[in-house]
Amino acid sequence: xxxxxxxxxxxxxxxxxxxxxxxxxxxxxxxxxxxxxxxxxxxxxxxxxxxxxxxxxxxxxxxxxxxxxxxxxxxxxxxxxxxxxxxxxxxxxxxxxxxxxxxxxxxxxxxxxxxxxxxxxxxxxxxxxxxxxxxxxxxxxxxxxxxxxxxxxxxxxxxxxxxxxxxxxxxxxxxxxxxxxxxxxxxxxxxxxxxxxxxxxxxxxxxxxxxxxxxxxxxxxxxxxxxxxxxxxxxxxxxxxxxxxxxxxxxxxxxxxxxxxxxxxxxxxxxxxxxxxxxxxxxxxxxxxxxxxxxxxxxxxxxxxxxxxxxxxxxxxxxxxxxxxxxxxxxxxxxxxxxxxxxxxxxxxxxxxxxxx
Numbered sequence: 001x002x003x004x005x006x007x008x009x010x011x012x013x014x015x016x017x018x019x020x021x022x023x024x025x026x027x028x029x030x031x032x033x034x035x036x037x038x039x040x041x042x043x044x045x046x047x048x049x050x051x052x053x054x055x056x057x058x059x060x061x062x063x064x065x066x067x068x069x070x071x072x073x074x075x076x077x078x079x080x081x082x083x084x085x086x087x088x089x090x091x092x093x094x095x096x097x098x099x100x101x102x103x104x105x106x107x108x109x110x111x112x113x114x115x116x117x118x119x120x121x122x123x124x125x126x127x128x129x130x131x132x133x134x135x136x137x138x139x140x141x142x143x144x145x146x147x148x149x150x151x152x153x154x155x156x157x158x159x160x161x162x163x164x165x166x167x168x169x170x171x172x173x174x175x176x177x178x179x180x181x182x183x184x185x186x187x188x189x190x191x192x193x194x195x196x197x198x199x200x201x202x203x204x205x206x207x208x209x210x211x212x213x214x215x216x217x218x219x220x221x222x223x224x225x226x227x228x229x230x231x232x233x234x235x236x237x238x239x240x241x242x243x244x245x246x247x248x249x250x251x252x253x254x255x256x257x258x259x260x261x262x263x264x265x266x267x268x269x270x271x272x273x274x275x276x277x278x279x280x281x282x283x284x285x286x287x288x289x290x291x292x293x294x295x296x297x298x299x300x301x302x303x304x305x306x307x308x309x310x311x312x313x314x315x316x317x318x319x320x321x322x323x324x325x326x327x328x329x330x331x332x333x334x335x336x337x338x339x340x341x342x343x344x345x346x347x348x349x350x351x352x353x354x355x356x357x
Contacts, residue, residue: 001074001075001109001110001111001296001299002021002023002074002075002299002326003021003043003047003072003073003075003110003299003326004020004021004023004073004074004075004080005010005018005019005020005021005072005073005174006018006019006021006039006042006043006046006070006072007019007069007070007071007072008039008042008068008069008070009069009070010061010062010065010067010068010069011038011042011060011061011062011068011069011070012035012036012038012041012042012060012061012062012352013035013351013352014035014038014039014042014062014064014177014352014354015352015353015354017353017354019039019354021323021326022326022345023055023075023171023326024327024331024345025318025326025327025341025345026326026327026328026329026345026347027329027330027334027337027345027346027347027351028040028328028329028330028331028343028347028348028349028354029329029330029331029332029333029334029337029346029347030332030349030350031083031331031332031349031350032332033183034349034350034351034352035349035350035351035352035353035354036303036304036330036331036332036349037053037303037304037330038352039330039349039354040114040301040303040328040330041060042060042070043051043070043072043301043328043331044112044114044301045057045060045070045085046070046071046083046084046085046111047072047083047106047110047112047299048071048103048106048107049085049092049094049103049106050103050116052116052118052303053116053118057087058087059090060087061087061309065091065296066088067086067087067088067089068086068087069084069085069086069087070084070085071083071084071085072110074109076109078083078143080116081097081109081110082095082097082098083096083101083106083109083110084096084098092326094106096109096257098241103146104143104144104146106145107139107143107146108143109295110299111140111290111298111299112140112298112299112300112301113140113286113287113290113298113299113300113301114277114300114301114302114303115283115287115302115303115305116302116303117302117303117304119133120275120276120277122279123259123266123270123275123278123279124267127254127255127256127257128199130256130257131253131255131256131257133257134191134194134195134216135149135191137194137198137286138190138191138194140286140290140298141289141290141293142190142194143299145187145190148186148187148190149187149252150292151183152183152184152186152187152251152252153178153184153253155179155180155183156180156248156251156253158176159162159173159176159177159180159247159248160247160248162174162176163242163243163246163247164246167240168239168243170236170239173236173239174232176234177232177235178228178232179230180235180248180251181220181225181231181232181235182228183225184220184225184251184252185222185226186224187252188218188222188225189222190254191216191218191252191255192216192218192222195214195216195257197289198214198282198285198286198289199213199214200256201285201286201288201289201292202214202281202282202285204285204288211261211262211263212259212261212262212278212281212282213259213260213261213263214258214259214282215257215258215259215260216255216256216257217255217256217257217258218227218252218255219251219252219253219255219256220234220250220252221253234250235250238250239308252352259278259282261274261278262317266278277313280313284317284320287300287325291324296325297324297325299325299326299327299328299339300324300325300326300327300328301327301328301329302327302328302329302330303330304330304331304332305329305330305331313347314336314337315340318340318341330349334346
């Protein structure tokens with residue numbers, strides 16, 4: 001499922017153009033501020049309908065314009081696909097093969113794993129960052145996880161709204177707590193099942209021999225969720241505390257993920273270098289798990305690869321993948337790739353223009 005072409009129109013500083021890609025490795029090089037990350041972001045938006053840099057897609061519109069369009073072509077069997085994302089003053093419009101589509105439809109067509117500099121925050125930031133990170137990895141394997149999470153969030157929003165009203169009783173809240181239990185059961189089950197598979201894959205040695213473990217800690221335990229009435233009574237007992245707090249104090253929106261290296265909490269004890277190695281090992285485990293289950297690797301994107309990994313690990317990563325998947329890399333240091341990549345893999349980015357070597 002390689003991406004054969006990207007078209008951009010009014011996207012940040014990029015020239016309006018169509019760029020054809022190699023089905024293997026594509027390296028975008030240039031000085032900082034020329035548009036390398038903008039290109040990677042445009043490709044990400046075209047595949048996943050969202051940005052890895054901002055929650056507001058309006059930030060991606062070229063200065064002085066009021067809309068953008070990105071479109072990518074995906075080589076598939078038996079039919080190729082065309083994915084298009086438009087943002088106008090009326091909102092976001094998603095199209096797959098010319099028809100209105102959802103995010104899940106996009107994920108069913110192309111699978112992308114993206115590594116950026118901000119991903120180190122998965123370790124250093126609070127539990128929200130890790131939930132978003134692992135939910136994103138889960139969606140790579142099953143797009144229906146997005147629908148399950150969206151259904152849970154709709155129920156959660158309604159419950160939160162009720163908790164802020166002055167007159168609220170257990171009876172009033174009961175139907176929403178019941179719905180919350182049912183939706184939470186699906187979300188927690190999907191997360192648990194995926195994390196069990198990922199943990200098993202992490203047990204295999206990658207770039208480091210140090211044992212790396214990931215622990216999923218649901219706010220509402222699976223054994224409790226298995227019995228709807230018991231879970232409902234448990235939630236009802238939280239009503240006084242939740243009314244005082246004005247928010248739901250139990251549910252998948254508060255689930256936690258912990259990473260441990262040789263038995264020690266990574267967030268508290270790992271050095272900067274260890275954090276990079278740990279995240280790389282997680283990504284490698286995801287790549288291998290995906291290949292094991294799907295028979296192919298996802299498309300891999302690494303923005304500012306020389307900032308995220310040292311030269312030795314870059315070479316190891318490319319050898320590990322053995323050119324079995326399409327890879328997009330950006331770097332300001334073309335020289336570190338000259339010994340491992342042929343010149344036809346290089347694209348030069350300058351002032352938003354992209355030129356093949």
